[in-house]
Amino acid sequence: MKIICKKNDLVTSVNIASKAVPVKTTMPILESFIIDAADGCIKMIANDMEMGIETVVRGEIEKEGTIAINARIFSDIVRKLPESDIVIESDERYQLTINCENLVFTIPGKPSDEFPSLPEYEKKDPVVMSQFTLKEMIIQTVFSACLTDTANRLMAGELFEVKDGFLRLIALDGHRIAIRKVELKGSNPDKKAIIPAKALSEISKILSGEADDEVRIYFTNMHAIFEFDSSLVILRLIDGEYFNVNQMIKNDYSTKIVINKKMLLNSIDRVSPLYKETEKRPIIIDVNGDDFEISITTSIGNMKDNINVITEGKEIKIGFNPKFIMDVLKVIDEEEIFMFLSGPKAPCYIKDTDENYNYLILPVSIG
């Protein structure tokens, strides 16, 4: 194999493919990128068995061929090269030579046959949307899924649901639910799939975030396939029946509060010097008319703050894990948010008028 490409193009591909390189694995071959130069197209492939990525590297092929190369070492080398033409060449003993200006790196590669190939799929009935929207929807929901403790398989995923021309992304972890809804263009058959949340989060980092750039999403029984720019990302779906979220969501409330998002965010952020993860003391929100008081008392000390709000309905005093409120406020774009409460033991909802987003947060008992 012999290929020539620009440093920047190679770095772009390396950064994309890296997302599917496992940090830990029992199969050393998965720590590799496949570089595959054939039919006038250079592809870089990575696969951690949950997520597979194939991305086209802009460049020229002087000699076709394919090789597996340690992803971390190759990435480290490439990122530090000068902004110049890079010539990558492998020999029959799978030695890879990387030439750039006066620099010559030689590292050992492996044959690519052992590497698990990406699953085949049929290009049928894609869900088409802008990269901007998908990226935003993922960022605005994924924090509510269980990303670390994956004792519950289903909670480690997000529900991707197409129904009546709307797409909903839903994530939940037993203390909270995040729902993001968007109307799709064109006609879309109904669909339901549970996609690993961690992999979705990785995809959100690769998506351009441009409204003009498209992403096409295909589904098979086992996989979701995201096609965008020069890349495709294949995710293995989580098997099972997702929670019936519609049944958990209520629409009635006894108190509606209109709050400036930034003021609330700043106020809750100021709790952190006093907050102890081991204590899990709640912040207490005490609303009486337009008087909105936030307070916390921990073993370190106590804090009290007042924010200007507009309230409709009954007075209420309710406790929350401050992190759960913060997580929601951080991803909402609006300047003003609406908080809906029904009592100290009932969930709090933060949602917009059209329910394009709807966040449910369970309260904490304040005894």
Added chain:
Amino acid sequence: MKIICKKNDLVTSVNIASKAVPVKTTMPILESFIIDAADGCIKMIANDMEMGIETVVRGEIEKEGTIAINARIFSDIVRKLPESDIVIESDERYQLTINCENLVFTIPGKPSDEFPSLPEYEKKDPVVMSQFTLKEMIIQTVFSACLTDTANRLMAGELFEVKDGFLRLIALDGHRIAIRKVELKGSNPDKKAIIPAKALSEISKILSGEADDEVRIYFTNMHAIFEFDSSLVILRLIDGEYFNVNQMIKNDYSTKIVINKKMLLNSIDRVSPLYKETEKRPIIIDVNGDDFEISITTSIGNMKDNINVITEGKEIKIGFNPKFIMDVLKVIDEEEIFMFLSGPKAPCYIKDTDENYNYLILPVSIG
């Protein structure tokens, strides 16, 4: 005690005093700041027994008093406050209240009597220099001292030597020596003191770095005192006789190389993807006329690079720990550097014509 100050002024003082708060200590009181409001002056004091800092907080005293307050918690709270007036008040039970806009924090303090007071000193014969110069001199030498492994007490310090109107700062760790020299203004009696390198490094972070701002350095038998801006920093000196560095430094050489610093730095930096700390394989510099080749071979792979240089003298092939060369190149301002070599087992010197800086690096055997 009751004081009023602006958020920014308080943060400035907190950031300075924090440098003398120990991360770990067997004396819990040392984890405190002392806030001392008396005689029209608010002082913030910290002391980890090796370094003591006293800094003036700009603000107004409404009621004199003094209190010890947990430094980390106080800093965390203050940094997150709005940009506004802050009222800090303590009561007879040493409860500290921090008021800012609608916010009220209450945290417990302690009486300040247990806190070790800073040593007294006589303001005599200061070494006076610009903050810019001192900051630069510290940064350009301190990396050569032993900052982590302090088995050798003396190597954990820097020699501060005033002689014949010149100040020299010297740091060494058994593999390398860093010397930085500057001519002092005015008349200065000769002086020698070993100052803890870690504390010097902290001072370099507080110094403004402005050429117009002065620092005055006083010495007692036990301490060095740095006075600058509204702060004073007192360091406990290291006892003992420092190494005779003059005896280790040679001036003869058989090869002199003139190199573009940035090119050499970039080239050595590109070694890192192949470098393994456990192997400690050297980079090999092979100079023959104006042909300057850098190479390394490790278990990961190998690299080779060529740089344009101007050479005077004999050809030579010599090995180095790449980190030691990098550390020096990173702190030198000049575009071009001079490298002086005498043989594969003799030290390498990187120094300027006037020896304002002189770095000695021992080579590594390349078998």
